[in-house]
Amino acid sequence: xxxxxxxxxxxxxxxxxxxxxxxxxxxxxxxxxxxxxxxxxxxxxxxxxxxxxxxxxxxxxxxxxxxxxxxxxxxxxxxxxxxxxxxxxxxxxxxxxxxxxxxxxxxxxxxxxxxxxxxxxxxxxxxxxxxxxxxxxxxxxxxxxxxxxxxxxxxxxxxxxxxxxxxxxxxxxxxxxxxxxxxxxxxxxxxxxxxxxxxxxxxxxxxxxxxxxxxxxxxxxxxxxxxxxxxxxxxxxxxxxxxxxxxxxxxxxxxxxxxxxxxxxxxxxxxxxxxxxxxxxxxxxxxxxxxxxxxxxxxxxxxxxxxxxxxxxxxxxxxxxxxxxxxxxxxxxxxxxxxxxxxxxxxxxxxxxxxxxxxxxxxxxx
Amino acid sequence: xxxxxxxxxxxxxxxxxxxxxxxxxxxxxxxxxxxxxxxxxxxxxxxxxxxxxxxxxxxxxxxxxxxxxxxxxxxxxxxxxxxxxxxxxxxxxxxxxxxxxxxxxxxxxxxxxxxxxxxxxxxxxxxxxxxxxxxxxxxxxxxxxxxxxxxxxxxxxxxxxxxxxxxxxxxxxxxxxxxxxxxxxxxxxxxxxxxxxxxxxxxxxxxxxxxxxxxxxxxxxxxxxxxxxxx
Numbered sequence: 001x002x003x004x005x006x007x008x009x010x011x012x013x014x015x016x017x018x019x020x021x022x023x024x025x026x027x028x029x030x031x032x033x034x035x036x037x038x039x040x041x042x043x044x045x046x047x048x049x050x051x052x053x054x055x056x057x058x059x060x061x062x063x064x065x066x067x068x069x070x071x072x073x074x075x076x077x078x079x080x081x082x083x084x085x086x087x088x089x090x091x092x093x094x095x096x097x098x099x100x101x102x103x104x105x106x107x108x109x110x111x112x113x114x115x116x117x118x119x120x121x122x123x124x125x126x127x128x129x130x131x132x133x134x135x136x137x138x139x140x141x142x143x144x145x146x147x148x149x150x151x152x153x154x155x156x157x158x159x160x161x162x163x164x165x166x167x168x169x170x171x172x173x174x175x176x177x178x179x180x181x182x183x184x185x186x187x188x189x190x191x192x193x194x195x196x197x198x199x200x201x202x203x204x205x206x207x208x209x210x211x212x213x214x215x216x217x218x219x220x221x222x223x224x225x226x227x228x229x230x231x232x233x234x235x236x237x238x239x240x241x242x243x244x245x246x247x248x249x250x251x252x253x254x255x256x257x258x259x260x261x262x263x264x265x266x267x268x269x270x271x272x273x274x275x276x277x278x279x280x281x282x283x284x285x286x287x288x289x290x291x292x293x294x295x296x297x298x299x300x301x302x303x304x305x306x307x308x309x310x311x312x313x314x315x316x317x318x319x320x321x322x323x324x325x326x327x328x329x330x331x332x333x334x335x336x337x338x339x340x341x342x343x344x345x346x347x348x349x350x351x352x353x354x355x356x357x358x359x360x361x362x363x364x365x366x
Numbered sequence: 367x368x369x370x371x372x373x374x375x376x377x378x379x380x381x382x383x384x385x386x387x388x389x390x391x392x393x394x395x396x397x398x399x400x401x402x403x404x405x406x407x408x409x410x411x412x413x414x415x416x417x418x419x420x421x422x423x424x425x426x427x428x429x430x431x432x433x434x435x436x437x438x439x440x441x442x443x444x445x446x447x448x449x450x451x452x453x454x455x456x457x458x459x460x461x462x463x464x465x466x467x468x469x470x471x472x473x474x475x476x477x478x479x480x481x482x483x484x485x486x487x488x489x490x491x492x493x494x495x496x497x498x499x500x501x502x503x504x505x506x507x508x509x510x511x512x513x514x515x516x517x518x519x520x521x522x523x524x525x526x527x528x529x530x531x532x533x534x535x536x537x538x539x540x541x542x543x544x545x546x547x548x549x550x551x552x553x554x555x556x557x558x559x560x561x562x563x564x565x566x567x568x569x570x571x572x573x574x575x576x577x578x579x580x581x582x583x584x585x586x587x588x589x590x591x592x593x594x595x596x597x
Binding site for chain 2: 055058060080081084087088090091092094096097098099100101110111114115155158159162
């Protein structure tokens with residue numbers, strides 16, 4: 001990742017005026033920055049302001065207050081003509097796609113046409129993308145007669161082909177069936193591989209956030225409550241809302257290799273090797289739910305757990321009859337949920353040396 | 367009275383099927399005046415109306431009210447105004463346009479402009495915001511967006527044009543005042559029906575009435591077809 005701020009949002013707010021002159025504050029005092037090549041995920045419940053935030057970044061609406069810097073240029077003060085120029089650096093894929101009432105082909109190529117690119121120059125790339133997105137043979141169909149999933153594919157194709165600097169994806173996987181979600185996943189992963197491209201996406205699905213995010217911002221009621229890496233957010237949510245909404249999850253980044261003798265993946269995560277019941281190889285994200293991890297004082301013999309690590313308790317959070325333990329095992333931190341009763345029985349305290357264990361089947365690969 | 371009607375209908379059929387030259391003169395004048403005025407009005411009103419629909423600006427509400435008011439402007443009053451402007455002692459009297467088809471076209475043009483402008487504006491405004499945003503986010507500039515929205519709402523725009531044409535061809539007050547209902551020159555369907563009815567010549571009046579209703583039917587049929595058609 002190139003470590004420069006591509007986008008910087010400063011104290012952004014947005015108010016809507018209702019007919020009776022009353023004001024609805026949709027976003028207040030939003031500040032964050034996004035680096036070039038990063039995938040920045042905004043997670044929040046419905047009505048938290050995710051769409052509005054993306055629309056403001058995409059210059060589709062005017063801000064009430066604050067600045068949006070793109071390569072240090074404040075986009076909230078530029079002229080209409082400049083706005084068109086900067087808008088062309090973004091693409092915006094909506095939750096509910098809208099197409100023009102013309103052929104699939106004309107819809108896909110519209111962004112190129114308005115940029116004055118000649119047909120001969122884009123003919124090949126159009127065919128390529130039509131094939132990639134699975135719309136071959138449908139080029140001459142009227143796009144407005146397509147199903148929701150097919151329409152979303154058209155929307156993806158028409159936003160992909162303009163080759164923007166920044167992809168704004170607004171809850172794009174909502175309302176899609178599993179086949180279309182898979183297509184979308186391939187599409188997003190393809191963009192992620194290109195380190196020149198930046199993604200800002202919104203979602204209400206924690207797993208989707210983990211899958212794609214380099215960093216996550218939690219949006220609640222028009223305010224950002226926390227920004228951090230998935231690990232930071234899912235292990236240490238800052239407030240009750242975040243904890244409740246995103247849930248807890250141990251997220252480990254590693255390199256997976258298939259062990260032929262066992263048929264299981266060996267994932268190298270920092271100084272640890274984790275075994276997962278998966279055949280996946282290469283860069284992976286492994287998720288382990290905090291309640292799936294067991295904790296013991298002495299290393300168990302003849303255990304069925306594939307993963308056992310020695311660690312030290314770094315933090316204890318008491319939450320009524322359950323408690324959260326943060327255990328550091330060499331380079332990695334694990335969040336573990338146990339009952340208050342078992343903590344007392346095991347006499348677990350800060351700095352206690354412990355062993356943690358979990359099954360290979362409890363390691364979920366994203 | 368019943369005899370008059372039957373006689374009138376028979377006379378109407380005779381006139382229509384013998385291609386009576388006076389009947390054709392009336393039809394020709396009516397179409398020439400109404401089509402010319404509506405086309406010219408569309409030329410002016412369509413770009414302006416759709417542009418007003420596209421933009422948000424100060425005073426848009428007042429302008430909208432103004433257009434809406436003029437959409438229902440009484441044609442007789444329009445006739446009076448044009449008459450006063452073009453009459454011998456009026457500011458444009460020297461042009462000698464009073465009692466000509468040009469005067470009629472001017473009056474109907476001014477009546478049609480707000481109708482086409484208002485419908486074009488409303489058509490553009492009723493386009494779902496999501497489509498506008500999608501077009502913008504794909505990189506369209508204002509002119510390109512404008513053109514897309516006109517294409518998108520072409521049905522409503524054509525409907526507005528047809529409404530204006532229907533109003534022009536069936537309008538009587540203004541064309542009577544500024545055209546003067548001169549035989550072979552400025553006599554139209556409507557002014558002719560008024561005259562023939564007064565003179566008790568029901569045959570001609572009924573023939574013209576039937577044709578006028580047929581035109582209204584065709585225009586309406588066209589509109590229904592237009593609205594039910596899937597592109």
